[in-house]
Amino acid sequence: ADFIVGLTGGIGSGKTTVANLFADLGVVLVDADIVAREVVSPGSEGLAAIVKHFGADILLSDGNLDRSKLRERIFDNDEERLWLNGLLHPLIRETMLKKCKEAQSNYVIMVVPLLFENGLDRLVQRTLLVDISPQLQQQRTMARDDVSAKQVQNIIGSQATRAEKLSKADDVIDNQGEISALKCKVDALNSLYLKICGNT
Ligand code: ATP
Known part of the structure:
Protein backbone atom coordinates (compact mmCIF):
# COMPACT_ATOMS: atom_id res chain seq x y z
CA ALA A 1 0.00 0.00 0.00
CA ASP A 2 1.13 3.55 -0.71
CA PHE A 3 -1.32 5.23 1.67
CA ILE A 4 -0.21 5.08 5.30
CA VAL A 5 -2.22 6.28 8.28
CA GLY A 6 -0.10 6.91 11.38
CA LEU A 7 -2.12 5.92 14.47
CA THR A 8 -0.94 7.41 17.74
CA GLY A 9 -2.00 8.36 21.26
CA GLY A 10 -0.47 8.54 24.71
CA ILE A 11 -0.02 5.65 27.12
CA GLY A 12 -3.29 3.83 27.80
CA SER A 13 -5.25 5.91 25.27
CA GLY A 14 -6.58 2.91 23.34
CA LYS A 15 -4.30 2.64 20.27
CA THR A 16 -4.26 -1.16 20.34
CA THR A 17 -8.03 -1.32 20.86
CA VAL A 18 -8.65 1.02 17.90
CA ALA A 19 -6.02 -0.64 15.68
CA ASN A 20 -7.66 -4.03 16.20
CA LEU A 21 -10.99 -2.63 14.97
CA PHE A 22 -9.29 -1.50 11.74
CA ALA A 23 -7.69 -4.94 11.45
CA ASP A 24 -11.19 -6.48 11.70
CA LEU A 25 -12.02 -4.51 8.54
CA GLY A 26 -9.06 -6.08 6.72
CA VAL A 27 -6.61 -3.22 7.14
CA VAL A 28 -3.01 -4.38 7.60
CA LEU A 29 -1.32 -3.08 10.78
CA VAL A 30 2.35 -2.26 11.07
CA ASP A 31 3.23 -1.93 14.76
CA ALA A 32 6.30 0.11 15.76
CA ASP A 33 6.74 -1.79 19.04
CA SER A 105 -4.61 -3.83 1.85
CA ASN A 106 -5.89 -0.61 0.25
CA TYR A 107 -4.17 1.38 2.96
CA VAL A 108 -2.08 0.56 6.02
CA ILE A 109 -2.27 1.61 9.66
CA MET A 110 1.12 2.27 11.22
CA VAL A 111 0.75 2.12 15.02
CA VAL A 112 3.37 4.41 16.55
CA PRO A 113 3.11 5.52 20.21
CA LEU A 114 5.62 8.38 19.70
CA LEU A 115 4.60 9.35 16.14
CA PHE A 116 4.87 13.13 16.63
CA GLU A 117 7.65 13.01 19.24
CA ASN A 118 9.95 11.07 16.88
CA GLY A 119 8.96 12.92 13.71
CA LEU A 120 7.50 9.80 12.10
CA ASP A 121 4.42 11.80 11.14
CA ARG A 122 6.57 13.02 8.23
CA LEU A 123 6.58 9.49 6.77
CA VAL A 124 2.82 9.04 6.63
CA GLN A 125 0.03 10.46 4.49
CA ARG A 126 -2.42 11.00 7.35
CA THR A 127 -2.34 11.02 11.14
CA LEU A 128 -4.99 9.66 13.52
CA LEU A 129 -4.92 10.43 17.24
CA VAL A 130 -6.71 8.37 19.90
CA ASP A 131 -7.51 10.99 22.50
CA ILE A 132 -8.43 10.71 26.18
CA SER A 133 -7.83 12.93 29.22
CA PRO A 134 -4.69 12.39 31.34
CA GLN A 135 -6.99 11.31 34.20
CA LEU A 136 -8.41 8.48 32.08
CA GLN A 137 -4.92 7.58 30.82
CA GLN A 138 -3.87 7.09 34.42
CA GLN A 139 -6.99 5.14 35.39
CA ARG A 140 -6.93 2.76 32.43
CA THR A 141 -3.17 2.16 32.51
CA MET A 142 -3.27 1.35 36.23
CA ALA A 143 -6.20 -1.00 35.67
CA ARG A 144 -4.24 -2.80 32.92
CA ASP A 145 -0.66 -2.82 34.27
CA ASP A 146 0.86 -3.18 37.71
CA VAL A 147 2.18 0.41 37.84
CA SER A 148 1.86 3.30 40.28
CA ALA A 149 0.13 6.62 39.54
CA LYS A 150 3.56 8.25 39.73
CA GLN A 151 5.02 5.93 37.07
CA VAL A 152 2.11 6.67 34.72
CA GLN A 153 2.47 10.41 35.37
CA ASN A 154 6.18 10.25 34.52
CA ILE A 155 5.46 8.53 31.21
CA ILE A 156 2.68 11.00 30.36
CA GLY A 157 5.12 13.82 31.17
CA SER A 158 7.73 12.38 28.80
CA GLN A 159 5.26 12.30 25.88
CA ALA A 160 3.93 15.21 23.82
CA THR A 161 1.07 17.03 25.55
CA ARG A 162 -2.55 16.35 24.71
CA ALA A 163 -2.86 19.84 23.17
CA GLU A 164 0.23 19.37 20.98
CA LYS A 165 -1.05 16.06 19.64
CA LEU A 166 -4.56 17.44 19.06
CA SER A 167 -3.15 20.37 17.10
CA LYS A 168 -1.05 18.10 14.87
CA ALA A 169 -3.42 15.21 14.12
CA ASP A 170 -5.51 15.16 10.94
CA ASP A 171 -8.16 12.96 12.55
CA VAL A 172 -9.09 12.34 16.19
CA ILE A 173 -10.97 9.48 17.82
CA ASP A 174 -12.36 10.49 21.19
CA ASN A 175 -12.03 7.32 23.31
CA GLN A 176 -13.42 8.69 26.56
CA GLY A 177 -16.67 6.82 26.16
CA GLU A 178 -17.46 3.13 26.00
CA ILE A 179 -15.37 0.71 23.93
CA SER A 180 -18.61 -0.19 22.11
CA ALA A 181 -18.78 3.36 20.73
CA LEU A 182 -15.50 2.91 18.86
CA LYS A 183 -16.66 0.60 16.09
CA CYS A 184 -18.90 3.20 14.48
CA LYS A 185 -16.13 5.82 14.54
CA VAL A 186 -13.65 3.38 13.03
CA ASP A 187 -16.13 2.46 10.27
CA ALA A 188 -16.52 6.15 9.36
CA LEU A 189 -12.77 6.75 9.24
CA ASN A 190 -12.27 3.58 7.20
CA SER A 191 -14.72 4.91 4.59
CA LEU A 192 -12.90 8.24 4.57
CA TYR A 193 -9.49 6.62 4.13
CA LEU A 194 -10.73 4.36 1.34
CA LYS A 195 -12.10 7.42 -0.40
CA ILE A 196 -8.90 9.43 0.02
CA CYS A 197 -6.61 6.65 -1.12
CA GLY A 198 -8.76 6.22 -4.19
CA ASN A 199 -10.08 2.73 -3.68
CA THR A 200 -13.81 3.36 -3.55
P1 ATP B 1 -0.17 1.60 25.48
O1 ATP B 1 0.43 2.57 24.53
O2 ATP B 1 -0.01 2.00 26.88
O3 ATP B 1 0.24 0.17 25.23
P2 ATP B 1 -2.75 1.69 24.11
O4 ATP B 1 -2.86 3.08 23.65
O5 ATP B 1 -2.43 0.64 23.10
O6 ATP B 1 -1.78 1.61 25.33
P3 ATP B 1 -4.97 0.01 24.89
O7 ATP B 1 -4.09 -1.09 25.39
O8 ATP B 1 -5.75 -0.20 23.64
O9 ATP B 1 -4.13 1.36 24.81
O10 ATP B 1 -5.97 0.46 26.03
C1 ATP B 1 -5.53 0.67 27.36
C2 ATP B 1 -6.44 -0.06 28.34
O11 ATP B 1 -7.70 0.61 28.37
C3 ATP B 1 -6.73 -1.49 27.93
O12 ATP B 1 -6.82 -2.28 29.07
C4 ATP B 1 -8.06 -1.37 27.19
O13 ATP B 1 -8.79 -2.56 27.25
C5 ATP B 1 -8.74 -0.26 27.97
N1 ATP B 1 -9.67 0.55 27.16
C6 ATP B 1 -9.50 0.99 25.89
N2 ATP B 1 -10.54 1.74 25.48
C7 ATP B 1 -11.39 1.79 26.53
C8 ATP B 1 -12.66 2.41 26.74
N3 ATP B 1 -13.25 3.14 25.80
N4 ATP B 1 -13.25 2.24 27.94
C9 ATP B 1 -12.65 1.51 28.90
N5 ATP B 1 -11.48 0.89 28.78
C10 ATP B 1 -10.83 1.04 27.60
Whole structure:
Protein backbone atom coordinates (compact mmCIF):
# COMPACT_ATOMS: atom_id res chain seq x y z
CA ALA A 1 0.00 0.00 0.00
CA ASP A 2 1.13 3.55 -0.71
CA PHE A 3 -1.32 5.23 1.67
CA ILE A 4 -0.21 5.08 5.30
CA VAL A 5 -2.22 6.28 8.28
CA GLY A 6 -0.10 6.91 11.38
CA LEU A 7 -2.12 5.92 14.47
CA THR A 8 -0.94 7.41 17.74
CA GLY A 9 -2.00 8.36 21.26
CA GLY A 10 -0.47 8.54 24.71
CA ILE A 11 -0.02 5.65 27.12
CA GLY A 12 -3.29 3.83 27.80
CA SER A 13 -5.25 5.91 25.27
CA GLY A 14 -6.58 2.91 23.34
CA LYS A 15 -4.30 2.64 20.27
CA THR A 16 -4.26 -1.16 20.34
CA THR A 17 -8.03 -1.32 20.86
CA VAL A 18 -8.65 1.02 17.90
CA ALA A 19 -6.02 -0.64 15.68
CA ASN A 20 -7.66 -4.03 16.20
CA LEU A 21 -10.99 -2.63 14.97
CA PHE A 22 -9.29 -1.50 11.74
CA ALA A 23 -7.69 -4.94 11.45
CA ASP A 24 -11.19 -6.48 11.70
CA LEU A 25 -12.02 -4.51 8.54
CA GLY A 26 -9.06 -6.08 6.72
CA VAL A 27 -6.61 -3.22 7.14
CA VAL A 28 -3.01 -4.38 7.60
CA LEU A 29 -1.32 -3.08 10.78
CA VAL A 30 2.35 -2.26 11.07
CA ASP A 31 3.23 -1.93 14.76
CA ALA A 32 6.30 0.11 15.76
CA ASP A 33 6.74 -1.79 19.04
CA ILE A 34 6.84 -5.12 17.20
CA VAL A 35 9.24 -3.80 14.55
CA ALA A 36 11.47 -2.35 17.31
CA ARG A 37 11.84 -5.87 18.73
CA GLU A 38 12.28 -7.46 15.32
CA VAL A 39 15.25 -5.29 14.31
CA VAL A 40 17.26 -6.60 17.30
CA SER A 41 16.08 -10.22 17.19
CA PRO A 42 18.68 -13.02 17.01
CA GLY A 43 20.26 -13.13 13.57
CA SER A 44 19.40 -9.51 12.75
CA GLU A 45 21.78 -6.88 11.42
CA GLY A 46 20.77 -4.64 14.35
CA LEU A 47 21.73 -7.16 17.01
CA ALA A 48 25.07 -7.86 15.28
CA ALA A 49 25.91 -4.13 15.38
CA ILE A 50 24.97 -3.91 19.07
CA VAL A 51 27.15 -6.90 19.96
CA LYS A 52 30.05 -5.43 17.97
CA HIS A 53 29.68 -2.13 19.84
CA PHE A 54 28.89 -3.25 23.40
CA GLY A 55 30.45 -6.72 23.46
CA ALA A 56 28.92 -10.19 23.66
CA ASP A 57 27.97 -9.80 27.34
CA ILE A 58 25.07 -7.60 26.14
CA LEU A 59 23.40 -10.93 25.21
CA LEU A 60 21.44 -13.31 27.42
CA SER A 61 22.56 -16.94 27.44
CA ASP A 62 19.78 -17.81 24.94
CA GLY A 63 21.18 -15.33 22.39
CA ASN A 64 18.51 -12.68 22.89
CA LEU A 65 19.39 -9.07 23.63
CA ASP A 66 19.64 -8.36 27.36
CA ARG A 67 17.40 -5.31 27.35
CA SER A 68 17.89 -4.39 30.99
CA LYS A 69 21.67 -4.51 30.58
CA LEU A 70 21.41 -2.35 27.46
CA ARG A 71 19.21 0.12 29.36
CA GLU A 72 21.88 0.31 32.08
CA ARG A 73 24.62 0.91 29.55
CA ILE A 74 22.83 3.86 27.91
CA PHE A 75 21.35 5.28 31.13
CA ASP A 76 23.07 8.57 31.97
CA ASN A 77 25.37 8.13 28.97
CA ASP A 78 24.42 10.50 26.14
CA GLU A 79 27.12 9.25 23.80
CA GLU A 80 26.02 5.61 24.00
CA ARG A 81 22.34 6.53 23.89
CA LEU A 82 22.87 8.63 20.75
CA TRP A 83 24.87 5.83 19.16
CA LEU A 84 22.06 3.36 19.84
CA ASN A 85 19.34 5.70 18.57
CA GLY A 86 21.40 6.41 15.46
CA LEU A 87 21.49 2.68 14.80
CA LEU A 88 17.91 1.76 15.70
CA HIS A 89 15.82 4.71 14.50
CA PRO A 90 16.77 4.42 10.80
CA LEU A 91 16.47 0.62 10.98
CA ILE A 92 13.00 0.80 12.52
CA ARG A 93 11.89 3.49 10.05
CA GLU A 94 13.10 1.57 6.99
CA THR A 95 11.63 -1.72 8.18
CA MET A 96 8.25 -0.12 8.87
CA LEU A 97 8.12 1.57 5.46
CA LYS A 98 9.06 -1.70 3.77
CA LYS A 99 6.25 -3.54 5.58
CA CYS A 100 3.76 -0.81 4.62
CA LYS A 101 4.84 -0.99 0.99
CA GLU A 102 4.44 -4.78 0.95
CA ALA A 103 1.04 -4.78 2.66
CA GLN A 104 -1.79 -6.05 0.50
CA SER A 105 -4.61 -3.83 1.85
CA ASN A 106 -5.89 -0.61 0.25
CA TYR A 107 -4.17 1.38 2.96
CA VAL A 108 -2.08 0.56 6.02
CA ILE A 109 -2.27 1.61 9.66
CA MET A 110 1.12 2.27 11.22
CA VAL A 111 0.75 2.12 15.02
CA VAL A 112 3.37 4.41 16.55
CA PRO A 113 3.11 5.52 20.21
CA LEU A 114 5.62 8.38 19.70
CA LEU A 115 4.60 9.35 16.14
CA PHE A 116 4.87 13.13 16.63
CA GLU A 117 7.65 13.01 19.24
CA ASN A 118 9.95 11.07 16.88
CA GLY A 119 8.96 12.92 13.71
CA LEU A 120 7.50 9.80 12.10
CA ASP A 121 4.42 11.80 11.14
CA ARG A 122 6.57 13.02 8.23
CA LEU A 123 6.58 9.49 6.77
CA VAL A 124 2.82 9.04 6.63
CA GLN A 125 0.03 10.46 4.49
CA ARG A 126 -2.42 11.00 7.35
CA THR A 127 -2.34 11.02 11.14
CA LEU A 128 -4.99 9.66 13.52
CA LEU A 129 -4.92 10.43 17.24
CA VAL A 130 -6.71 8.37 19.90
CA ASP A 131 -7.51 10.99 22.50
CA ILE A 132 -8.43 10.71 26.18
CA SER A 133 -7.83 12.93 29.22
CA PRO A 134 -4.69 12.39 31.34
CA GLN A 135 -6.99 11.31 34.20
CA LEU A 136 -8.41 8.48 32.08
CA GLN A 137 -4.92 7.58 30.82
CA GLN A 138 -3.87 7.09 34.42
CA GLN A 139 -6.99 5.14 35.39
CA ARG A 140 -6.93 2.76 32.43
CA THR A 141 -3.17 2.16 32.51
CA MET A 142 -3.27 1.35 36.23
CA ALA A 143 -6.20 -1.00 35.67
CA ARG A 144 -4.24 -2.80 32.92
CA ASP A 145 -0.66 -2.82 34.27
CA ASP A 146 0.86 -3.18 37.71
CA VAL A 147 2.18 0.41 37.84
CA SER A 148 1.86 3.30 40.28
CA ALA A 149 0.13 6.62 39.54
CA LYS A 150 3.56 8.25 39.73
CA GLN A 151 5.02 5.93 37.07
CA VAL A 152 2.11 6.67 34.72
CA GLN A 153 2.47 10.41 35.37
CA ASN A 154 6.18 10.25 34.52
CA ILE A 155 5.46 8.53 31.21
CA ILE A 156 2.68 11.00 30.36
CA GLY A 157 5.12 13.82 31.17
CA SER A 158 7.73 12.38 28.80
CA GLN A 159 5.26 12.30 25.88
CA ALA A 160 3.93 15.21 23.82
CA THR A 161 1.07 17.03 25.55
CA ARG A 162 -2.55 16.35 24.71
CA ALA A 163 -2.86 19.84 23.17
CA GLU A 164 0.23 19.37 20.98
CA LYS A 165 -1.05 16.06 19.64
CA LEU A 166 -4.56 17.44 19.06
CA SER A 167 -3.15 20.37 17.10
CA LYS A 168 -1.05 18.10 14.87
CA ALA A 169 -3.42 15.21 14.12
CA ASP A 170 -5.51 15.16 10.94
CA ASP A 171 -8.16 12.96 12.55
CA VAL A 172 -9.09 12.34 16.19
CA ILE A 173 -10.97 9.48 17.82
CA ASP A 174 -12.36 10.49 21.19
CA ASN A 175 -12.03 7.32 23.31
CA GLN A 176 -13.42 8.69 26.56
CA GLY A 177 -16.67 6.82 26.16
CA GLU A 178 -17.46 3.13 26.00
CA ILE A 179 -15.37 0.71 23.93
CA SER A 180 -18.61 -0.19 22.11
CA ALA A 181 -18.78 3.36 20.73
CA LEU A 182 -15.50 2.91 18.86
CA LYS A 183 -16.66 0.60 16.09
CA CYS A 184 -18.90 3.20 14.48
CA LYS A 185 -16.13 5.82 14.54
CA VAL A 186 -13.65 3.38 13.03
CA ASP A 187 -16.13 2.46 10.27
CA ALA A 188 -16.52 6.15 9.36
CA LEU A 189 -12.77 6.75 9.24
CA ASN A 190 -12.27 3.58 7.20
CA SER A 191 -14.72 4.91 4.59
CA LEU A 192 -12.90 8.24 4.57
CA TYR A 193 -9.49 6.62 4.13
CA LEU A 194 -10.73 4.36 1.34
CA LYS A 195 -12.10 7.42 -0.40
CA ILE A 196 -8.90 9.43 0.02
CA CYS A 197 -6.61 6.65 -1.12
CA GLY A 198 -8.76 6.22 -4.19
CA ASN A 199 -10.08 2.73 -3.68
CA THR A 200 -13.81 3.36 -3.55
P1 ATP B 1 -0.17 1.60 25.48
O1 ATP B 1 0.43 2.57 24.53
O2 ATP B 1 -0.01 2.00 26.88
O3 ATP B 1 0.24 0.17 25.23
P2 ATP B 1 -2.75 1.69 24.11
O4 ATP B 1 -2.86 3.08 23.65
O5 ATP B 1 -2.43 0.64 23.10
O6 ATP B 1 -1.78 1.61 25.33
P3 ATP B 1 -4.97 0.01 24.89
O7 ATP B 1 -4.09 -1.09 25.39
O8 ATP B 1 -5.75 -0.20 23.64
O9 ATP B 1 -4.13 1.36 24.81
O10 ATP B 1 -5.97 0.46 26.03
C1 ATP B 1 -5.53 0.67 27.36
C2 ATP B 1 -6.44 -0.06 28.34
O11 ATP B 1 -7.70 0.61 28.37
C3 ATP B 1 -6.73 -1.49 27.93
O12 ATP B 1 -6.82 -2.28 29.07
C4 ATP B 1 -8.06 -1.37 27.19
O13 ATP B 1 -8.79 -2.56 27.25
C5 ATP B 1 -8.74 -0.26 27.97
N1 ATP B 1 -9.67 0.55 27.16
C6 ATP B 1 -9.50 0.99 25.89
N2 ATP B 1 -10.54 1.74 25.48
C7 ATP B 1 -11.39 1.79 26.53
C8 ATP B 1 -12.66 2.41 26.74
N3 ATP B 1 -13.25 3.14 25.80
N4 ATP B 1 -13.25 2.24 27.94
C9 ATP B 1 -12.65 1.51 28.90
N5 ATP B 1 -11.48 0.89 28.78
C10 ATP B 1 -10.83 1.04 27.60
